Amino acid sequence: NAAGSGKAVCLDHLGNVYSKMGRAAKAVQYYQQSLKVKQTIEDVTGEARCRVRIGIEHLSLHEVPKAHEEFSEALKLFERLEDDNGMAICYENLGDMYMKLGDISDAIRCYELCLPIKVDAWDRVGQAQCLDNLALAHFSASDLRTAAACYEQSLAIWKEEADKPSLMACCEALGGVCYQLDEHLRSIECYVQYLSLSHDIGDGAADHQILLRLGLSNAAIGEDAVALQFLRQALSSFVHLGDLASRTVCLQHMGRLEGKMGQPEQGLVSLEQALRLREESGDLQGAADCLQEIGLIHVSEDRCKAARESFEVVRRHLTELGNQLGTATCTMHIGTTLAAQGAHTEAVQSFKAALAVGAASTRAWDRRPECLAHLGSSLLEAGDALAALVALEEALVVWQERGNRAGEATVLMRMAEVHVTLHARDVALQKVEQSLQLRKVISDRRGQAEALVLLGELHADQGDGANARSAYQEALELRSALFDQFGRGECLCALGTLEAEEGRFPSAIAMHQEALALRRSLGDLPGVAVSLD
Numbered sequence: 001n002a003a004g005s006g007k008a009v010c011l012d013h014l015g016n017v018y019s020k021m022g023r024a025a026k027a028v029q030y031y032q033q034s035l036k037v038k039q040t041i042e043d044v045t046g047e048a049r050c051r052v053r054i055g056i057e058h059l060s061l062h063e064v065p066k067a068h069e070e071f072s073e074a075l076k077l078f079e080r081l082e083d084d085n086g087m088a089i090c091y092e093n094l095g096d097m098y099m100k101l102g103d104i105s106d107a108i109r110c111y112e113l114c115l116p117i118k119v120d121a122w123d124r125v126g127q128a129q130c131l132d133n134l135a136l137a138h139f140s141a142s143d144l145r146t147a148a149a150c151y152e153q154s155l156a157i158w159k160e161e162a163d164k165p166s167l168m169a170c171c172e173a174l175g176g177v178c179y180q181l182d183e184h185l186r187s188i189e190c191y192v193q194y195l196s197l198s199h200d201i202g203d204g205a206a207d208h209q210i211l212l213r214l215g216l217s218n219a220a221i222g223e224d225a226v227a228l229q230f231l232r233q234a235l236s237s238f239v240h241l242g243d244l245a246s247r248t249v250c251l252q253h254m255g256r257l258e259g260k261m262g263q264p265e266q267g268l269v270s271l272e273q274a275l276r277l278r279e280e281s282g283d284l285q286g287a288a289d290c291l292q293e294i295g296l297i298h299v300s301e302d303r304c305k306a307a308r309e310s311f312e313v314v315r316r317h318l319t320e321l322g323n324q325l326g327t328a329t330c331t332m333h334i335g336t337t338l339a340a341q342g343a344h345t346e347a348v349q350s351f352k353a354a355l356a357v358g359a360a361s362t363r364a365w366d367r368r369p370e371c372l373a374h375l376g377s378s379l380l381e382a383g384d385a386l387a388a389l390v391a392l393e394e395a396l397v398v399w400q401e402r403g404n405r406a407g408e409a410t411v412l413m414r415m416a417e418v419h420v421t422l423h424a425r426d427v428a429l430q431k432v433e434q435s436l437q438l439r440k441v442i443s444d445r446r447g448q449a450e451a452l453v454l455l456g457e458l459h460a461d462q463g464d465g466a467n468a469r470s471a472y473q474e475a476l477e478l479r480s481a482l483f484d485q486f487g488r489g490e491c492l493c494a495l496g497t498l499e500a501e502e503g504r505f506p507s508a509i510a511m512h513q514e515a516l517a518l519r520r521s522l523g524d525l526p527g528v529a530v531s532l533d
Helices: 002-020 024-040 044-060 064-081 084-101 104-120 124-140 144-161 164-180 184-201 207-220 224-241 244-260 264-280 284-300 304-321 324-340 344-360 368-381 385-402 405-421 425-441 445-461 465-481 485-501 505-522 525-532
Strands: none
Touching (some): 002 024, 002 044, 024 044, 044 064, 044 084, 064 084, 084 104, 084 124, 104 124, 124 144, 144 164, 164 184, 184 207, 207 224, 224 244, 244 264, 244 284, 264 284, 284 304, 284 324, 304 324, 324 344, 344 368, 368 385, 368 405, 405 425, 425 445, 445 465, 445 485, 465 485, 485 505
């Protein structure tokens, strides 16, 4: 037995060497020779462990049926031996195998069998590894809430263990899940912690991707200036690394933000660079996306003809590609262009056409509630307030079902506008307050300011000057913090009007003069006219 045991050890060592060299087939040969020796000398524990090693190598060779056989046989042996640690190893490997097969439910079952064994054994590292595996499995099953909960638990353990590389990987994964859950503040916290750890251990290999994600997360909560800073840092790294794909993505997001922040010409420059890179790489879908963003900037600048031309080109491309959902989105944007021109009857037709194209697709159109909201706004402008309310209520239900608080908050604002038209100001006030609370929850400061301005208008209409002033003042503070100069002008003008109505003419004049100077500096001629009035 001693001689056999020594021979098995040597064979195991040879298998381990070939495994580390990446020569899995050769490793399997030596492990199988070792297995025969262990069976001869009746070393059941050694046989079980050897079968696990053979299974792992088969898995690396994508020989899944053979891997399954070895892990299952090893599990039976460990159960016979009442070896909990061995059983946990088998469950973990079986889980990995099922993940490779795409059999997520069985993978989750195996990881869940592994986890309590790790907990009972006080194997904190093993517990964290199992939680990470469970999180990935739940993420693959689109169960994002459970995935986030698992990552949060493993994150706490990695912190206790002071395992910085594992903590970094967990921060990155949790940040991505939270982004998809619209929990953008938590996402930002995770990414910032990742960068701090990366700096500590001198591993900046993926920092540029994290900077890109920080840009997207900040943009999602309306922190556009901060988002743009992160995107520009990421872009510099992508240029240095020669990463054209990520550089293109970065430029596209930068262009969209620049357009949104009142830098339309710079936005067009960024988007046109992204468009050229998309076209050079033969990415027609990506090129269409860029043209769509270019069209949206033209809409924001009242260049409706140029916008319509961009969208029509995009629609032709997407129709040729057979992209029904993209065509639906583009048709929706044509509707927003028509709405911007005041052609609301035609806009309603476009939005309805977009909804019909989206409904005809075999896949769900994620922009449907957004299109319903646009439809509601145009129906209101076309004079059909009741139909507008029906469309907006349908949009609200979809956003609530999806747990999209940003979308829900936007629709509530539009519903408030409908109720104002229907002379139901108390209901309108309730909708605005609901929208404001949602925007506070998701830290959307830009959206909060928008809601506060409407809240101020409603209070002012009801003769409640104190609450109106409070709302306008809070909106002004938010817009000042966001460097939103157009928005500041609007708030100053509203406060000035309120002061004048209450007979405080010196302060009213001072506020209107400040608004006037601001609007003149911005070249906002309509705003200048309002301030002069």
